[in-house]
Amino acid sequence: MVPVIGALISCQPRATDGLGLAVPHATERPTLAAAHAAPVDPALMDAARDSKTAFVRDLEELVNIDSGSDDADGLARLGQVLAQRLKDLGAAVEELPARPSAGRVVRGRFTGSGSARVMLMVHFDTVFSRGEAAKRRFKIIGNKAFGPGVADAKGGVTMILHALRLARQRGFDNYKTLTVFFNSDEETGSLGSREMIATCAAQHDYVLSYEPPDQERVIVATNGVADVILRVTGRASHAGAAPEKGRNAAVELAGQILQLRNLGDPARGTTVNWTRLRSGDRINVIPDTAEATADMRMSNLAEIARVQRDANDVVRKRVVPDTEVTVSVEPRRPPFSRNAASEQLAALANRVYGEIGKSLEPVAMRYGTDAGFAYRPGSAAPAVLEGLGVVGDGLHTVDEWADLDSVPPRLYLTVRMLELLGKEAGH
Secondary structure (H helix, E strand, O other), X not given: OOOEOOOOXXXXXXXXXXXXXXXXXXXXXXXXXXXXXXXXXXXXXXXXXXXXXXXXXXXXXHHOOOOEOOOHHHHHHHHHHHHHHHHHOOOEEEEEEOOOOOOEEEEEEEEOOOOOEEEEEEEOOEOOOOOHHHHOOOEEEOOEEEOOOOOOOHHHHHHHHHHHHHHHHOOOOOOOEEEEEEEOOHHHXXXXXXXXXXXXXXXXXXXXXXXXXXXXXXXXXXOEEEEEEEEEEOEOEEOXXXXXHOEOHHHHHHHHHHHOOOOOEHHHOEEEEEEEEEEOOOOOEEOOEEEEEEEEEEXXXXXXXXXXXXXXXXXXXXXXXXXXXXXXXXXXXXXXXXXXXXXXXXXHHHHHHHHOOOOOEEEEEOOOOOHHHHOOOOOOXXXXXXXXXXXXXXXXXXXXXXXXXXXXXXXXXXXXXXXXXXXXHOO
């Protein structure tokens, strides 16, 4: 049965939380019941295997289109391809501006006959510059595919599209709403799409996200991300003739970084690593300004306030007299924290993999993903599961690869999970 097209979900924000993200009204999601292991669905497994050739062909097309986060032309071209693929599957599709990002959000919606509300999401931008796709065309060596963004996350985009195609072929429509959300700015912090992700996710019971795991895993938690910015103001002077008249901002910056080196707390899952320093334009001038930025990762949102307090206390002590020092913690991405609902989804995914004689390990990862914007604590929030994309590694490097042997079992996984979630919501 072809899904019935309905009105698109509104993604207009209402209130905001401490990170400035939309916090829309949400309704209670259905609780996942314990499920017994089932035998493999041989027809679905055969269809998933038969889909591999078409999957690889479509993955090649997507990889060979440049879609760096700042490449407006490439993102527009790829967005049009994805919008057409969703329309071909029967979705009502919108392409939405994601300012200040260079690209757009491509969102498709199917309406079915059931009660489950499910959102499938992943990004289609990459970290690579224009011209990289021509330089490193899609290629296959053994069971691995290579190319810019092949796993992160064009493999996830292709996984969603082909799982929907298989579900459509099986006549699956046991859902109330099935939303596909492709955004084009994840690699730069999802500045233009984060509110839409948060708002749309809150209107669903389940959110399945398709970042690549590095092996047969699903991801039940990711870190949040913040910038810690240290700024110093001193006094300029001639570095040779009158250095004593200056107040060296670079020296103060270096001293403050040494004082601030222990802001992280491994026991709390928090890291703070100073990664970028800048000071002075001329070698013969005592610099009057200096700035440094640290990469902060946290598993608990409360750590942002804790690090800010500790940093404020530390910078009161000056290394160079008569300098001014400020430090600020600026959130970029909230954590997707461990929670019971995600653990239940991971358990369901593992039971599905058990049908085909495999197992999936639920893990927490130290990087941040858009799952952090989809997740909200509380029983009314959607249950979120990350890492459902193609297996791959070497992300953000010229060695990035996707494991093509993971395609059939992961297609099977998504289709079966959609079917089981549809049954659970009907109970």
